[in-house]
Amino acid sequence: MTRRRGGSAEPPADPEARARELCLRMLTSSPRTRAQLADALRRRDVPDEVAGRVLSRLTDVGLIDDESFARSWVESRHAGRGLARRALAAELRHRGVAADTVEDAVDSLDPGREERTARALVDRRLPATSGLDPARRMRRLVGVLARKGYPPGLCYRVVKEALADEGTDLDDLPDAAPPVD
The missing domain is CATH 1.10.10 (Arc Repressor Mutant, subunit A)
Incomplete structure (x- = not known):
């Protein structure tokens, strides 16, 4: 990455490097679902095939894990806000988590x-x-x-x-x- 005058960083010219950088920056602040990252890449005009490769690679190395995200989300939001299964499932679906993953996560709530x-x-x-x-x-x-x-x-x-x-x-x-x- 090169620096422009004034200290701001220029985005990489390579779309794959730009997509990877964006995903890593987003994942640094908080866990995200694959769908959330895909939406962010789409909003930044990253080509779908490039986004797919980057997201697959991040999934392969364990940086994107929707199952783990869903389990953690259920535990955290139930303990912290007292949300029930129905509300938790709606929140996960809103974040783009697959239906079977949502079902498994909320079923873990006794x-x-x-x-x-x-x-x-x-x-x-x-x-x-x-x-x-x-x-x-x-x-x-x-x-x-x-x-x-x-x-x-x-x-x-x-x-x-x-x-x-x-x-x-x-x-x-x-x-x-x-x-x-």
Whole structure:
């Protein structure tokens, strides 16, 4: 790479070297999927055949690994943000991860752990709803879980149990999960 006046670097003239440099720079900042890198190369007008060679080489040497990316993503986003399988799968698909890889990654999330995380999310938000009537508390807390991708039945059950454990009178609440709009 040559330096221009002012210290900025000129991009390499060789498209393959330019593609490799771009991919390595992106991978240095954070892990990326093959699809994310391919999109970046396409936006930089790197020819498809050159991009394919560079991406294949980076995959061969282990710098691109969508399976590892997906497993790490599921673990990180579930632990950090409390996202459920459905939300995690949507995020991975949005990043261009293949459907079977997405399925394998979200299947690695234990349903028991997912339920414990849902309970922890509700326990954390429960005090903020203490002055509201039970039906409104139920809607708000179920909404918290639903936005994180938890299934309606689990949302309703976990919230109802948390409210009951707290001693809230649940006689006015319906026995089944409310219909989804």
